[in-house]
Amino acid sequence: xxxxxxxxxxxxxxxxxxVDTDQxxxxxxxxxxxxxxxxxxxxxxxxxxxxGELRNDFSLNQPKYENTSILVAGENFGCGSSRxxxxxxLQDYGFRVIIAPSYADIFYNNCTKNGILPVIxxxxxxQTLINNAEAEQYHLTVDLETKKVxxxxxxxxxxxxxxxxxxxxxxxxxxxxxxxxxxxxIDQFEAARD
Amino acid sequence: xxxxxxxxxxxxxxHIVHHEEGKPDLLYIDLHLVHEVxxxxxxxxxxxxxxxxxxxxxxxxxxxxxxxxxHRNVIKDEVSKxxxxxxxxxxxxxxxxxxxxxxxxxxxVHVIGPELGLTQPGKTIVCGDSHTSTHGAFGALAFGIxxxxxxxxxxxxxxxxxxxxxxxxxxxxxxxxxxxxKDLILAIIGKFGVKFGTGYVIEYTGEAVRSLSMEGRMxxxxxxxxxGARAGLISPDDTxxxxxxxxxxxxxxxxxxxxxxxxxxxxxxxxxxxDETVEINAEEIEPQVTWGTNPGMCIxxxxxxxxxxDGTNENEKEEIKRALEYMGLKGxxxxxxxxxxxxxxxxxxxxxxxxxxxxxxxxxxxKVNPNVRAIVVPGSHSVKAQAEAEGIDVIFxxxxxxxxxxxxxxxxxxxxxxxxxxxxxxxxxxxxxxGRQGTGARTxxxxxxxxxxxxxxxxxxxxxxxxxxxxx
Numbered sequence: 001x002x003x004x005x006x007x008x009x010x011x012x013x014x015x016x017x018x019v020d021t022d023q024x025x026x027x028x029x030x031x032x033x034x035x036x037x038x039x040x041x042x043x044x045x046x047x048x049x050x051x052g053e054l055r056n057d058f059s060l061n062q063p064k065y066e067n068t069s070i071l072v073a074g075e076n077f078g079c080g081s082s083r084x085x086x087x088x089x090l091q092d093y094g095f096r097v098i099i100a101p102s103y104a105d106i107f108y109n110n111c112t113k114n115g116i117l118p119v120i121x122x123x124x125x126x127q128t129l130i131n132n133a134e135a136e137q138y139h140l141t142v143d144l145e146t147k148k149v150x151x152x153x154x155x156x157x158x159x160x161x162x163x164x165x166x167x168x169x170x171x172x173x174x175x176x177x178x179x180x181x182x183x184x185x186i187d188q189f190e191a192a193r194d
Numbered sequence: 195x196x197x198x199x200x201x202x203x204x205x206x207x208x209h210i211v212h213h214e215e216g217k218p219d220l221l222y223i224d225l226h227l228v229h230e231v232x233x234x235x236x237x238x239x240x241x242x243x244x245x246x247x248x249x250x251x252x253x254x255x256x257x258x259x260x261x262x263x264x265h266r267n268v269i270k271d272e273v274s275k276x277x278x279x280x281x282x283x284x285x286x287x288x289x290x291x292x293x294x295x296x297x298x299x300x301x302x303v304h305v306i307g308p309e310l311g312l313t314q315p316g317k318t319i320v321c322g323d324s325h326t327s328t329h330g331a332f333g334a335l336a337f338g339i340x341x342x343x344x345x346x347x348x349x350x351x352x353x354x355x356x357x358x359x360x361x362x363x364x365x366x367x368x369x370x371x372x373x374x375x376k377d378l379i380l381a382i383i384g385k386f387g388v389k390f391g392t393g394y395v396i397e398y399t400g401e402a403v404r405s406l407s408m409e410g411r412m413x414x415x416x417x418x419x420x421x422g423a424r425a426g427l428i429s430p431d432d433t434x435x436x437x438x439x440x441x442x443x444x445x446x447x448x449x450x451x452x453x454x455x456x457x458x459x460x461x462x463x464x465x466x467x468x469d470e471t472v473e474i475n476a477e478e479i480e481p482q483v484t485w486g487t488n489p490g491m492c493i494x495x496x497x498x499x500x501x502x503x504d505g506t507n508e509n510e511k512e513e514i515k516r517a518l519e520y521m522g523l524k525g526x527x528x529x530x531x532x533x534x535x536x537x538x539x540x541x542x543x544x545x546x547x548x549x550x551x552x553x554x555x556x557x558x559x560x561k562v563n564p565n566v567r568a569i570v571v572p573g574s575h576s577v578k579a580q581a582e583a584e585g586i587d588v589i590f591x592x593x594x595x596x597x598x599x600x601x602x603x604x605x606x607x608x609x610x611x612x613x614x615x616x617x618x619x620x621x622x623x624x625x626x627x628x629g630r631q632g633t634g635a636r637t638x639x640x641x642x643x644x645x646x647x648x649x650x651x652x653x654x655x656x657x658x659x660x661x662x663x664x665x666x
Binding site for chain 2: 016017020022031032076079103163175179180185
């Protein structure tokens with residue numbers, strides 16, 4: 001996967017809690033057998049009407065959020081289905097960072113396997129970012145090395161991420177390769193049990 | 195004296211392959227279940243890196259999400275067909291056992307695992323599906339994973355996992371007549387919310403849980419993920435042992451008896467400590483109906499739909515408003531007056547023989563309301579065959595239900611079983627998210643008994659008040 005160290009980008013605010021993976025990518029798009037090309041379907045039922053036309057009432061469709069790469073959302077983001085198509089779709093659309101007060105566990109994990117940095121900030125911090133990004137075009141910088149999120153107007157917050165996931169994201173490592181470096185231990189484990 | 199441990203800690207400790215302070219543990223996986231939707235990219239990854247499936251003998255695949263439930267050979271959607279064919283090709287190439295669409299073992303992956311005895315106490319079980327928590331009913335540590343992790347498990351038979359916190363959901367008292375395992379788990383999520391289990395593995399304890407059948411326990415554990423918990427389990431006991439006795443993948447005779455003792459020894463020790471405990475009294479629980487767009491938005495069937503003013507803050511008010519709008523409901527209306535157009539009895543939550551038996555007892559001698567289209571989708575080929583042997587299919591068909599082939603079907607509507615836009619469905623599945631059963635479809639989660647009563651009445655109805663012996 002693509003490493004992520006420091007990312008500067010335009011924020012898209014999604015002021016909703018409990019956004020589930022059925023909303024991030026509806027089931028009719030889960031039938032493909034490759035990992036690519038899911039971006040066009042992200043938030044499909046919110047972005048498009050029943051005729052497949054872009055809806056005006058969903059703000060991601062507005063020109064001011066074109067080229068956004070940082071998604072800020074409410075608590076429990078990514079709940080529901082384990083479909084990794086959700087982070088594939090977000091990433092393919094252009095998102096590299098998500099910021100929310102909390103995430104569903106499987107979704108959170110899936111992000112870190114695909115070079116998306118899931119940042120956890122407090123509810124108040126997230127609300128500030130959402131308000132800023134709703135008011136005007138708003139840019140943030142997210143630095144994984146220092147674990148800081150900041151803008152040019154004085155907002156600064158720190159976040160935490162476990163060292164293992166951080167190292168994988170910073171280096172863009174494939175964790176199968178890391179695991180296979182412990183292959184002798186897996187052999188021993190199996191030998192003792194089978 | 196040895197420190198008392200929870201079943202979760204016992205299973206975890208027995209599966210650590212590699213431990214390093216401050217890092218996740220590398221855990222061994224005993225059973226990896228695979229289906230057509232979340233596996234193609236994983237097999238492709240193996241191929242690209244010239245890797246093998248490490249333990250095909252610990253891997254088992256089936257087709258469930260996409261399969262047609264009317265005519266097995268008619269798959270209209272070419273992309274669905276390709277996905278199923280891809281699984282077949284992948285299983286052949288990598289040597290993974292597969293119960294394909296025509297195989298007698300085919301069914302929803304979380305129904306067939308237990309049915310075949312592949313699911314056993316003490317095992318670590320994963321699948322690229324969030325409802326893998328179902329298998330926790332057996333005292334197994336079972337959780338859903340993403341496709342990258344599917345590839346990882348295929349290649350290494352292990353997974354990196356940070357040790358979870360433990361959460362005891364204690365249910366004292368007895369469930370009342372007509373109140374089911376489904377009502378219990380909905381009431382739990384309704385009371386504590388859709389994220390109270392995030393970061394935890396739940397153990398369900400207490401008198402009401404111990405009294406549940408294995409089918410009921412599976413229903414409860416199945417929906418752990420709707421409370422945010424990746425896994426939810428129940429300590430193994432005699433009920434667990436008796437369910438597994440004689441199943442194809444468990445040993446026989448003395449070997450079984452010995453294994454049964456080992457299983458029961460996994461149960462949480464007296465005095466073990468959990469990171470968190472919540473309690474709910476079973477006696478207070480009524481049959482539940484969801485009114486909104488997540489499983490926590492549920493109320494007893496005797497109550498009215500919440501109003502926007504019931505929200506405790508601006509965000510919650512906005513959430514209720516959006517949900518009411520999507521669901522086409524008015525705050526304050528009694529839920530049992532809401533008419534429905536569809537009934538779906540099926541899914542990994544409620545499609546087992548016991549579920550179909552109970553629903554059929556309600557249906558017997560009645561007719562499906564003329565405004566309702568009702569379908570029954572058995573959880574597996576084997577459930578369907580057993581139900582037919584008992585004449586359950588005839589009861590449903592005579593009442594006007596459609597009797598289908600096994601699959602996930604209308605739970606997520608990846609096949610042709612779709613609820614049309616703006617129409618309402620009483621569903622025994624697990625998710626009432628926007629668009630889950632079809633774009634614009636309105637889902638209300640209920641128990642199989644409540645779904646059967648709704649099919650007859652044409653609106654939600656307290657099954658406890660239905661005269662099951664009278665004909666209408």
